[in-house]
Amino acid sequence: MSEATTKKPAAVVEVTAADVQDNGTVFCPNPKMPLWSSHPRVFIDLSHEGQGKCSYCGTVYKLKAGEVLHGGH
Template sequence: MSTTTTPAATVEVTAKDCNDNGTVFCPNPKMPLWSSHPKVFIDLTHDGQGQCPYCGTAYKLKAGEVLSAGH
């Protein structure tokens, strides 16, 4: 028996898309309602990328984007 899985999406974000603390949330506003799960915040401050533990969607900063130092 083989199982076919659809690879999770990768969403490229800009620094403006991030919250002040360098996070984005998932599900994001462009996702259809049927794929909703509890809102989680994905931290992009360490290496510019992160992954949702629920749906596997990967979020990464677009090339050349830099997060601000904070408050």
């Protein structure tokens, strides 16, 4: 099998503005992920594009449609 056919698609986690910390970040792994999938905590900045990707596991975090971040960095 080629590498392209064995890769799993990245998980996408939609977050609300309430899930985002004051500095515009979320962290991965998130509290809802199972313990076996843990890796070092990675902070992902959503304040510029409304989404970001974990450099360890590839999970994509993005704001739910209509959500607006508070603070206006």
